Amino acid sequence: MSPKQMLVLIAQNEIKDDIVDTLIELDFLSGFSLGTICGFSREHSHFNIKEQVEGYREFCKFEIMHPNEQQEALLAAITLVCKHNPCRYWIMPITHTGTLC
Template sequence: MSSEQLLVLIAQNDIKDDIVDTLIELDFLSGFSLGNICGFSREHSHFNIKEQVEGYREFCKFEIMHPSSQQQALLAVLARVCQHNPCRYWIMPIQQTGTLC
């Protein structure tokens, strides 16, 4: 059983670079993944006109594998970056990790 867990963070594109800069500086992370996603919601009042027509909003999705012992430290530094642009997140345990060759 691994002591690692996966934090998935959904953020607005305008703070993507700030999150990247923050994560790169953390010694306990070996890396992370970043991708673009389309977010659908029943709360269209937060969407601009283009997003209302398309039916979705563009976000970035971070996947951050980290030691469970560093969870609070990771959330604390991300909270500072996300304080003016709330980000949704969830954390999942990782049962196994490795490299296939």
């Protein structure tokens, strides 16, 4: 089994479905996780009025475990979707994985 790593991607909700469609098409992925998060920032000028009052903006967070050697292909595919809506990401090595029963 090849080494794996985790890509965490923070994206605007407006492009969530496009990212999902992109990830589903990648045959080297067995799946991914998606959730909603609250993003806090010192750059409130990018927030709309509702977000400024609440103090945060809602984003979607993807967690995508993938083979190390597929990193460039994964980033290239996601970059096409994020072209007009920049997404923040980071990649972490996975040291252990398994199923607990």
